[in-house]
Amino acid sequence: MMVLSVVAMSAAFAGAGAAVKSQDIGDAGPTYNEKSDLNNKDVWIGQEVTLELDGDYTSLQIRQGSTYSEDDDVVLENRVRNQEVTFDSSELEAGNPYNLNVTGDNGDSKWNGVVFWVESEDLNTEFTSSTVSQEGSVNVSLESDRDTQWLNVSADGLDTDDLDNIFSNSDSNIEDVTTHEDDDRVTLNVTGVPSDDSVEFGADFSEIDAGEYEFDFESTDSLAADNATVEVIQDDAEVNFEGDANGEQGEIIDITVSTQYVDSGAVQIADLEDQNFQAATEFEIDEDDLNEITLQFNTNAPNATGADDAWSLHPKHDDHDIELSNKAVNASELDEFEPLGAYEYEMEAGTDLNTSSDLHEDNYYIDDSDVTDTAFFNVNDPTPVGDVSTHVAPAGDNVEGFDNLNDTTVTESNVVADGDHLLLNLDSFDQSGLVDSWSNGESVGEDLGNQSINITVEEQDPGPNVDANVWSTNPDQVADSDADDLIHANVTYTDVSEYDGNLVLALNYEDAGLEADESYDLTYSVSEDSPYVDSEDEEVEIEDSFTIEEPELEWDDSAEEVPNSANADVTGETNVAPGSEIDTNARSSGNFTDSEDAIVAEDGTFTATYDFSEYDAGITFDLTATHADRNEFDSNYEDDLRHQIESTLVDAEEPLIQLDTSAPEEVTVGDDATLDVTVANNGGAADEVEIGVDIAGESVDSQTVTLEPGDEWSQSYSFDTSEAGDIEWGVTAGDDSASGTLSVVEEEEPADDSGTDDSGTDDSGSDDSGSDDSGSDDSGSDDSGSDDGGASGTPGFGVAVAAIALLAAAMLALRRQD
Structure with missing residues (x-):
């Protein structure tokens, strides 16, 4: 409400607690005839105060202060006429006491020494409703320092008759309505105003046109004023x-x-x-x-x-x-x-x-x-969370805020390189109201715990004679010793206008002390204590697991020979998150120094493309790959995130035959196991390649294939795992070869049957050529790895979150097809 300072124009009565001899709407202020009526009372600034004297006095002197002193300056002096004297309080200062002295008679006046205070008057008005329909009425609420108040009321767009019709029909607290035809206003005499509350009186708009009206309410004898607005709306609004x-x-x-x-x-x-x-x-x-x-x-x-x-x-x-x-x-x-x-x-x-x-x-x-x-x-009733899945994002990317998360590459994976972001996606977490109360990056475990929603992490293999460590996102579980330590789950984004019901949390595993080369079980649970669960039968428990690996990257063996072409690809592989940036450098002393960026693709490979067309075959050079954000990882991994090899330029017009193999190192009796072989011609001319495959000392394939530039030949061979033992295998492709051993173990050997070593991530590198048959090309770019969809899906992360990684993989595949 806006408070106005408008000089009052007419009529009046006394300050709070002051008695008045007479009161009339035409008076400019109160009239006093008794000393006690004014002494130590308030005079509202703007009032014109009249005193009735008891003798033939000549003047009234007013001095500032609560006691009279002849030496004090006279701040106001007015002449007495017909035993009456009037002074205008607007010539005084609000908040100060003043004393009176009447001069000119043989004796002291009863008014001598009277002290009064000049104060600013508070006046507040408002309509109890911002709207009123035509033919309807609404109350005006009034707060005042006086129990009875005279108010001049006016409003743009309303004349005196309109105002009279509005307030004359009030059935309470308006004692009188006086009209003023000359200036479109009325004066209301409002009574019964409580000292510590408001009073209401009616306003009838039955004959008023629709529109918004601002009413000015002004005390008739002081500077107190206020305004209030009401909108008159049509009956069919x-x-x-x-x-x-x-x-x-x-x-x-x-x-x-x-x-x-x-x-x-x-x-x-x-x-x-x-x-x-x-x-x-x-x-x-x-x-x-x-x-x-x-x-x-x-x-x-x-x-x-x-x-x-x-x-x-x-x-x-x-x-x-x-x-x-x-x-x-x-x-x-x-x-x-x-x-x-x-x-x-x-x-x-x-x-x-x-x-x-x-x-x-x-x-x-x-x-x-x-x-x-x-x-x-x-x-x-709420839909329970449908699934909990783990995802990874590059260590150097910011995952706080919707735009940042949508700009990074997020890949579903249960393996995270130590230092990369580990994200949890809670599918169908539809509590947008709770999400809206959070801030980006905030640890939300306590708020989830308040609703009996808990996320716990437990190490899978603590070792002999010791309990597994357990971490919880809920501080109360840690305090109650249900968990050994706290692990923070930080919400990535909280913009509910973008929220699709999938809650994405960043699990702060590094600060919690989880270690690399360890696997962990993750459990999301909602107990019957939750307001979202009605009974024990409706409790929710979803389990998942993840493994933390030491980060590493290295060049493929194929990078040891590079064609001197305008678009020479050099490829490496890494376990850091897809979308990570790899800085590469090629340097030959006295010949060239060049650098190119590469992006880690979904299959863990990275490829940099160089222009070596100006250089002769036979030049050797140092080829270096470095994680662009390795400072985001622990310093112990600095060497693991940089790899340098010596490479040689070969004639781009000649064939360049490269062999890649993949096979498990260990399986359990009866398990499926295959040897995957890929032979590629990355050179510039066709070639006939003799290929031979031996398993367990017997030749299982021997053929000659013609590979045009960019062509690949792939085949898979099954191992006989019906009996325990070691199975040796070997592959030749032209001048290249690879070999390895598959160990088939009995099922009763749990230490060897965990499945953690037979995933095919290191197929044969333990032997002659881990660099040749590391599996970087046989499954990721060709027949299997690129089609196992679920391993790199991105539910809950928006559109095109893995666009960069997919583009890199597509370019590599296109090059090989050409």
Whole structure:
């Protein structure tokens, strides 16, 4: 409400507690005839005060101060006429005491030594509703320092007759209405104003045109003034729901309303008496062409959230001029962190919200006469989290905030290189209301724990004679010794306008002390203590696991010979997250120094392309690969994230035959095991290649194939694992060869049957040529690795989160096809 400072024009009465001999609407201030009526009382600044004297005095002197002293300066002196004297308090300063002295008679006047205080008067007015329909009425609330007040009232667009019709029909607290035809105003005599509260009087708009009116209320004899605004709306003004509002417990639910012939309104959800819950808010639209808006209500923990945060506008209105006011929520029957119960609540829409002072502030409601539409606010039982999966992202990327997360490469994987981001994706975590209460990067384990949602991590192999270490995201579990230590789960982004129901958390495993070369079980659980679980039968427990590996990268054996072509590819492999950037450098003393960037693809390979077309075959050079963000990893891994080899340029016009093999080192009796062989011609001319494959001392394949430039030949061979023992194998392709040994072990040997060593990640490098048959090309780029989809999916991470890695893999495949 805006407070005005306007000089009052007429009429009056005394300050608080002061008695007045006479009072008339034509007086400019109070008249006193008794010393006790004014002594130690207040005079409101702006009042003209008249004193009736008891003798033939000549003047009135006023000095500042609470005691009279002849030596003090006279600040105001007025002449006495007909035994009366008047002074204007606006010539004095508010907040100060003053004393009187009357001169000119043989004796002392009773007014001598009288002390009064000049004060600024407070006046507050407002309509109890921001709108009123034609033919309707609304109350004006008045707060004043006096128990009786005279007010001059005017409003642009309303003449004296309009104002008289509005206030003359009031049935309470207006003693008199005086009209002033010459300047379109009326004077109200308002009585019964309590000293510590407000009083209300009626205003009838039955004969007033629709529109917005600002009323000026001015005390007639002081400088106190205020204004209040009300909008008169057409009788057919409506606020309507655009359908029911639907959502699940814990979600932010949209409520869409439209307006007709009105730019403000109100919405109420439920009834406190019937549903032990009630919420309401008003809205005002300050745009002429906007008549449909979407409100939002947060059903997550209304008691903890509070009314200001429970009610909001849909983010699509961020650039619109809409204001919510008088937000209210009463959910006193709910526990602090309990969501709004699943139920079909009735909603009401109307043109105004009743906020009368006799109601509890959390019980604002729409009067029946103002309701224009009803609908349902349907809160449904929550859908439990469907799955929990682990993902990785490059160590050097920022994963806080939606844009950052969407810009990085996120790959589903249960193996993380120590230092890369380990992300948890909680599928169908639909508690958008809870997500909205967080900030990007915030540790949310405690808030999840408040709803009995816990994430625990347990080491798989603690060693003999010792319990496994257990970490929890819930501080209470750590305090209760249900877990050994705390592991923080930090929410990546909280922008609910982008939130798709999949909660992405960054697991801070490094600070928690989880170690490399270890595997861990991860459990997501929701107990029956959760407000989202009704019984023990509905408890949720989802298990997953992940392994932390020491990060490493190295060049493939194929990089030892590089064609002197304009588009010479050199390839390496690494276990760091796809999307990571690898800096490469080629340097030959006295010949060239060049550098190219490479991006780690989904299959763990990285490829840099150089232009060596200007250089002769036979030149040797140092080829170096370095993780661009290795400073983000532990310093112990510095050497593991840099690899240098000596390479030689070969004639690009000649064939360049390269062999790649992949086979497990160990399997259990009866398990499937294959030897995968790929032979590629990465040179510039066709060649006939003699290929031979031996398994267990017997030739299983021997043939000659013709490979055009860029062609590949691939084949897989099965091992006989029906009996325990070692199976040796060997492959030749032209001048290249590779060999290895497969160990088939009995099932009763659990230490050898864990499956952790037979994944094919290091197929034969233990032998002659780990660099030749490391599996970088046989499965990732050709027949199997690129088609096992689930290993690198990105649910919950938006569109094209792995675009860079996919592009790198596609370019490599295209080159080989050419």
